[in-house]
Amino acid sequence: MYRDLHNALALVSNNISSLISNDDFPESVRPACLASAVRSYPVRGGKRLRPALLLWADGVLGGEPEQALYAGCAVELFHTWTLVHDDIIDEDDFRRGQPTTHIEIASFAENAYEKSSSFNEKYGRDMAILCGDIQQAWAMNMLLKSREKGVKDSLISDLMLRFQEVNKCLISGEALDVEFPMRNLSGITKEEVKEMISGKTSCLLKFAVQCGGAIALGKADFEEGSLATLGAFAEELGIAFQLRDDYLGIFGSVEKFGKPIGSDFQEGKPTFLYLDAMELLPDSGKKRLQALTGLPEYTEENIRELRTLLQESGAEARTLQEIAHLTEKAHSRLMHLPENKYRKLLEDLLSYLLERTV
Amino acid sequence: MYRDLHNALALVSNNISSLISNDDFPESVRPACLASAVRSYPVRGGKRLRPALLLWADGVLGGEPEQALYAGCAVELFHTWTLVHDDIIDEDDFRRGQPTTHIEIASFAENAYEKSSSFNEKYGRDMAILCGDIQQAWAMNMLLKSREKGVKDSLISDLMLRFQEVNKCLISGEALDVEFPMRNLSGITKEEVKEMISGKTSCLLKFAVQCGGAIALGKADFEEGSLATLGAFAEELGIAFQLRDDYLGIFGSVEKFGKPIGSDFQEGKPTFLYLDAMELLPDSGKKRLQALTGLPEYTEENIRELRTLLQESGAEARTLQEIAHLTEKAHSRLMHLPENKYRKLLEDLLSYLLERTV
Numbered sequence: 001m002y003r004d005l006h007n008a009l010a011l012v013s014n015n016i017s018s019l020i021s022n023d024d025f026p027e028s029v030r031p032a033c034l035a036s037a038v039r040s041y042p043v044r045g046g047k048r049l050r051p052a053l054l055l056w057a058d059g060v061l062g063g064e065p066e067q068a069l070y071a072g073c074a075v076e077l078f079h080t081w082t083l084v085h086d087d088i089i090d091e092d093d094f095r096r097g098q099p100t101t102h103i104e105i106a107s108f109a110e111n112a113y114e115k116s117s118s119f120n121e122k123y124g125r126d127m128a129i130l131c132g133d134i135q136q137a138w139a140m141n142m143l144l145k146s147r148e149k150g151v152k153d154s155l156i157s158d159l160m161l162r163f164q165e166v167n168k169c170l171i172s173g174e175a176l177d178v179e180f181p182m183r184n185l186s187g188i189t190k191e192e193v194k195e196m197i198s199g200k201t202s203c204l205l206k207f208a209v210q211c212g213g214a215i216a217l218g219k220a221d222f223e224e225g226s227l228a229t230l231g232a233f234a235e236e237l238g239i240a241f242q243l244r245d246d247y248l249g250i251f252g253s254v255e256k257f258g259k260p261i262g263s264d265f266q267e268g269k270p271t272f273l274y275l276d277a278m279e280l281l282p283d284s285g286k287k288r289l290q291a292l293t294g295l296p297e298y299t300e301e302n303i304r305e306l307r308t309l310l311q312e313s314g315a316e317a318r319t320l321q322e323i324a325h326l327t328e329k330a331h332s333r334l335m336h337l338p339e340n341k342y343r344k345l346l347e348d349l350l351s352y353l354l355e356r357t358v
Numbered sequence: 359m360y361r362d363l364h365n366a367l368a369l370v371s372n373n374i375s376s377l378i379s380n381d382d383f384p385e386s387v388r389p390a391c392l393a394s395a396v397r398s399y400p401v402r403g404g405k406r407l408r409p410a411l412l413l414w415a416d417g418v419l420g421g422e423p424e425q426a427l428y429a430g431c432a433v434e435l436f437h438t439w440t441l442v443h444d445d446i447i448d449e450d451d452f453r454r455g456q457p458t459t460h461i462e463i464a465s466f467a468e469n470a471y472e473k474s475s476s477f478n479e480k481y482g483r484d485m486a487i488l489c490g491d492i493q494q495a496w497a498m499n500m501l502l503k504s505r506e507k508g509v510k511d512s513l514i515s516d517l518m519l520r521f522q523e524v525n526k527c528l529i530s531g532e533a534l535d536v537e538f539p540m541r542n543l544s545g546i547t548k549e550e551v552k553e554m555i556s557g558k559t560s561c562l563l564k565f566a567v568q569c570g571g572a573i574a575l576g577k578a579d580f581e582e583g584s585l586a587t588l589g590a591f592a593e594e595l596g597i598a599f600q601l602r603d604d605y606l607g608i609f610g611s612v613e614k615f616g617k618p619i620g621s622d623f624q625e626g627k628p629t630f631l632y633l634d635a636m637e638l639l640p641d642s643g644k645k646r647l648q649a650l651t652g653l654p655e656y657t658e659e660n661i662r663e664l665r666t667l668l669q670e671s672g673a674e675a676r677t678l679q680e681i682a683h684l685t686e687k688a689h690s691r692l693m694h695l696p697e698n699k700y701r702k703l704l705e706d707l708l709s710y711l712l713e714r715t716v
Contacts, residue, residue, distance in 0.1 A: 025522075030530040030553060031537045085491060089484045113540040126447045126536050129487055130529050133443060136494055137525035144519045153511035160518060161502045164383075167495035171488050172388040178484050179389045182471040195388060 005348040013048040025138045037131040041080040050075040054212035059342030063216025067149045074143035075208045081135030102128035158220035166207045173199015188270040202238030209234045233333035240326035246271040262298040277315035327354045363706040371406040383496045395489040399438040408433040412570035417700030421574025425507045432501035433566045439493035460486035516578035524565045531557015546628040560596030567592045591691035598684035604629040620656040635673035685712045
């Protein structure tokens with residue numbers, strides 16, 4: 001199952017990793033600990049989902065994926081710099097099983113200097129801010145290098161302009177996610193949550209496929225024809241993926257979800273699942289759901305009760321239906337694109353990312 | 359004195375402020391408090407020194423400054439986003455007499471939400487990180503808009519590539535400034551301090567004049583002819599300006615310096631003035647200078663003794679000579695450029711910024 005997909009993903013990952021690792025942009029960064037932080041997340045690997053979407057979107061429209069390789073690195077680097085700043089904001093200690101950038105630099109400082117741990121921690125955060133700043137420039141630098149692959153300057157300018165809109169959209173999504181916990185959970189609307197998901201998840205996926213497609217076509221009419229189709233596909237994929245993540249967060253297993261089950265409820269996150277349940281439940285159920293939100297820890301009994309509330313309210317079914325609906329829509333978009341091996345890879349990627357296994 | 363200069367600066371400032379204020383880039387930023395933060399520093403005004411350098415460099419090489427206006431906004435916006443992140447790192451409360459971005463957002467949160475002040479302060483810092491991130495994209499967006507003024511896409515790509523190098527150089531300078539206090543003052547070399555100053559001050563000034571010049575010439579051969587001359591001029595101006603700032607920081611008046619006299623010594627900053635004195639003083643003098651570094655507060659007597667040490671060691675004279683030497687060199691660069699009203703403005707700006715009045 002998915003053997004071609006996994007092989008193709010591994011190929012993308014190798015190509016992207018090797019270009020990023022060998023790129024000399026971070027070399028002149030000073031001091032040395034910052035230069036190594038700038039390379040840290042980008043060389044850690046991961047699924048390289050965004051470059052894969054970009055390269056296959058280029059391929060599906062008849063482009064030569066080789067020509068889009070630098071652009072593939074650009075979206076990957078763009079993704080990683082937002083993670084570096086995200087991790088400072090969320091005060092996370094780990095990213096892909098290794099220390100986050102601010103923690104990595106703080107540990108370095110602990111060995112290198114004779115300062116107290118609060119100095120070292122602040123040093124870690126300060127340098128991590130600067131690290132993300134430079135990585136943003138590195139991402140731009142990579143996209144600009146596409147000219148070396150024969151991408152026209154006028155197209156590069158169009159793509160660069162669009163990339164700045166992606167920054168705004170993605171960071172706005174992140175900012176809404178930072179703002180929500182400051183407000184009363186009851187005042188947050190589904191519209192706002194959708195905006196947050198669009199920003200944090202869909203927006204860069206959409207850019208990735210449209211950028212790849214535009215390189216194939218040699219022009220960037222994002223709102224028309226195949227580029228619009230690709231954009232809609234990526235948007236639907238992104239939202240469905242997020243809904244699935246919310247679903248797994250309470251109905252999945254720790255292994256699949258990667259975080260403790262129930263952590264969204266613990267953090268009081270306004271997921272669609274939660275908002276739907278609050279809309280559908282009778283008053284007594286609403287009260288129970290609220291009582292089960294923001295607890296310091298969650299027993300198996302708490303998780304069972306949460307699941308029952310979400311099931312009996314119909315919120316679970318609604319979310320699963322919505323995921324199925326979006327997956328189907330995204331799939332039908334692909335059917336409007338030329339049939340070739342890249343379309344098959346995009347189809348496989350869609351079903352792989354959204355498969356029902358919990 | 360300098361009437362033409364001041365009029366010309368006021369004109370630049372008006373044009374830049376009006377373009378920035380009317381630009382719609384920040385409009386779609388969410389939530390609203392972040393959108394308003396993104397506009398905050400850019401509309402506060404200030405000298406608009408970088409746009410002036412850019413526009414006059416365009417003018418001196420026969421360009422039409424109108425064509426370089428968006429690029430002028432780009433360097434100004436680039437400057438402001440680095441200030442936003444700088445202010446978080448330095449934990450500064452004020453910028454141009456108004457609250458810094460992180461303080462502004464924390465105050466907003468205090469009124470808007472019902473959270474404790476530590477939550478509000480963290481919210482201010484988190485949002486200020488995101489604010490600078492979006493402003494960096496806004497700066498890129500502005501430079502890209504130069505195509506609307508007829509700047510060719512290939513030139514824009516060249517300038518954009520160079521702009522990413524400026525990010526790296528400037529942020530590396532900032533990072534060295536963050537790193538120095540973690541180390542022993544005695545281990546910091548003049549070479550490193552020069553690198554820090556080049557990054558924090560000269561690098562963006564150099565880009566400003568070279569970008570303006572390149573727009574005038576329609577091509578970007580930064581290392582040749584007039585563009586190389588303009589670059590050297592800006593580098594010398596930047597370093598001289600920083601040395602003068604160090605000088606005023608101990609020999610100037612509070613009004614002129616804007617911060618308490620002696621604050622560089624209080625913070626233990628490795629200025630050239632300090633490093634020169636440590637190089638030139640006999641052991642007993644070195645000991646006194648070290649004893650007078652990092653005090654919790656500075657009496658008039660302390661300041662007097664510091665001044666005497668700097669004077670008697672010859673460090674003061676060396677710094678003044680270096681400023682005079684750099685000013686003269688920068689001036690002679692201008693003499694290689696076409697003689698016109700823009701060259702006169704650049705000459706006036708040089709002597710105005712570096713005038714000896716303390």
